Amino acid sequence: MSFDVAIVGAGIAGASLAAELAGQMSVLLIEAEDQPGYHSTGRSNAFWHPTYGGPHIEPLTTASGTWLKQPPVGFPHTSFLAQRDAITIGRADQLHLIEGFERRFAKNNLVLQRVSGDDLVQRVPGLGGDWSHGILETNCFDIDVASFHAACLAVAKRKGAVIAMRARLTEAQRLNGRWALASETQNFEAAIVVNAAGAWSNNIARLCGARDIAVTPYRRTLTQVRLKKPVSPHLPFIIGIDGSFYFRPEGSDRVWLSPHDETLSPPCDAAPEETDVAIAIDRFQRVVDWPVAAVEHSWAGLRSFAPDRLPVYGFDPDCIDFFWCAGQGGFGIQTAPAAAKLCAALIARTEPDPMVAGIDVKVYAPTRFA
Numbered sequence: 001m002s003f004d005v006a007i008v009g010a011g012i013a014g015a016s017l018a019a020e021l022a023g024q025m026s027v028l029l030i031e032a033e034d035q036p037g038y039h040s041t042g043r044s045n046a047f048w049h050p051t052y053g054g055p056h057i058e059p060l061t062t063a064s065g066t067w068l069k070q071p072p073v074g075f076p077h078t079s080f081l082a083q084r085d086a087i088t089i090g091r092a093d094q095l096h097l098i099e100g101f102e103r104r105f106a107k108n109n110l111v112l113q114r115v116s117g118d119d120l121v122q123r124v125p126g127l128g129g130d131w132s133h134g135i136l137e138t139n140c141f142d143i144d145v146a147s148f149h150a151a152c153l154a155v156a157k158r159k160g161a162v163i164a165m166r167a168r169l170t171e172a173q174r175l176n177g178r179w180a181l182a183s184e185t186q187n188f189e190a191a192i193v194v195n196a197a198g199a200w201s202n203n204i205a206r207l208c209g210a211r212d213i214a215v216t217p218y219r220r221t222l223t224q225v226r227l228k229k230p231v232s233p234h235l236p237f238i239i240g241i242d243g244s245f246y247f248r249p250e251g252s253d254r255v256w257l258s259p260h261d262e263t264l265s266p267p268c269d270a271a272p273e274e275t276d277v278a279i280a281i282d283r284f285q286r287v288v289d290w291p292v293a294a295v296e297h298s299w300a301g302l303r304s305f306a307p308d309r310l311p312v313y314g315f316d317p318d319c320i321d322f323f324w325c326a327g328q329g330g331f332g333i334q335t336a337p338a339a340a341k342l343c344a345a346l347i348a349r350t351e352p353d354p355m356v357a358g359i360d361v362k363v364y365a366p367t368r369f370a
């Protein structure tokens with residue numbers, strides 16, 4: 001089978017790009033696993049938070065938010081988002097970090113509201129007295145990741161994309177100006193290969209003879225605990241200013257929490273370590289007086305970063321017809337709609353959609369590592 005574009009990896013990066021490109025070009029989406037969201041996409045914290053990832057990620061997040069709030073005609077949902085505040089908290093001795101945070105985002109046109117004292121405790125009942133400073137963001141959302149991902153795959157398919165599951169790419173070579181691709185189950189041919197393989201991005205680059213950009217996977221752990229006493233399911237997402245924890249309610253008597261770990265890992269089926277779960281619970285209990293009844297479920301996933309922690313979108317400068325859509329770190333879901341539109345315009349060589357026209361895609365180009 002022969003295609004204009006073969007996208008390797010059917011996580012949210014590959015699926016959203018396939019939905020964007022199909023119809024304009026013939027698209028193949030190749031996925032190694034039985035289930036397309038099996039790796040990072042199915043293991044996220046499912047949160048949309050404009051300051052997460054830093055000032056250079058925010059434009060991608062903001063543009064994507066508009067799309068996720070009101071997906072275009074053809075998508076079966078009216079919205080993939082549900083409102084939830086976020087508060088970044090710090091102790092008195094971390095005030096300089098709070099101030100630094102505000103300075104970092106000074107040019108991003110976001111509403112960051114200082115909260116402290118009774119106001120902070122009212123917003124987070126049971127908050128320990130040490131936590132005296134907070135930055136409130138009211139424009140944040142839970143993301144329905146499963147529906148978003150499934151909808152991208154369905155739209156891609158409806159527009160004619162072919163999705164090959166259980167088809168791990170094992171060989172790629174240039175033959176007569178095109179890519180000859182071999183997977184575990186089938187062979188394909190394509191004009192362009194897109195590397196959307198998440199933690200495996202470097203493997204795909206190596207397979208295709210592209211440069212090593214050192215997109216590096218790091219493990220992050222999440223655990224769901226049951227509480228002894230219920231809390232409001234609408235309480236904010238709470239994140240430590242020093243990047244050592246985050247948590248948010250999941251219903252009225254459960255919380256998702258993370259020790260914000262970032263442990264170097266090979267690309268793999270990541271699993272949580274007991275120590276990281278214990279650290280997550282210990283840090284959580286130092287923040288709020290919400291006693292834990294039981295650990296119900298823990299999981300881990302890989303967040304993959306380029307050396308400068310910005311994503312990599314664009315054609316490789318040396319390896320012909322090899323396109324990078326990698327390094328989405330901890331923001332790959334909340335930025336996917338904008339990333340898909342930017343990448344689709346570069347691949348199809350069309351003008352970018354007005355939704356992303358103001359975003360400088362050069363910031364994310366692989367040529368920055370040349």
Ligand SMILES: Cc1cc2nc3c(=O)[nH]c(=O)nc-3n(C[C@H](O)[C@H](O)[C@H](O)COP(=O)(O)OP(=O)(O)OC[C@H]3O[C@@H](n4cnc5c(N)ncnc54)[C@H](O)[C@@H]3O)c2cc1C
Pocket residue numbers: 008009010011012013014030031032033036037038039040041042043044045046047048167168169170196197198199200204220221222300301302303326328329330331332333334335
């Ligand atoms: C614990 C955790 C919390 C997170 N929280 C958030 C959050 O709140 N908000 C947010 O926006 N982001 C969050 N993220 C980040 C987000 O999950 C990722 O950035 C995003 O899922 C990356 O998507 P992807 O498609 O690039 O990768 P993946 O979902 O990993 O998909 C890559 C796919 O490529 C496939 N593949 C690999 N090699 C091959 C091959 N040779 N042939 C064929 N297929 C191959 C893999 O099987 C995989 O399915 C979180 C991540 C983690 C781990």
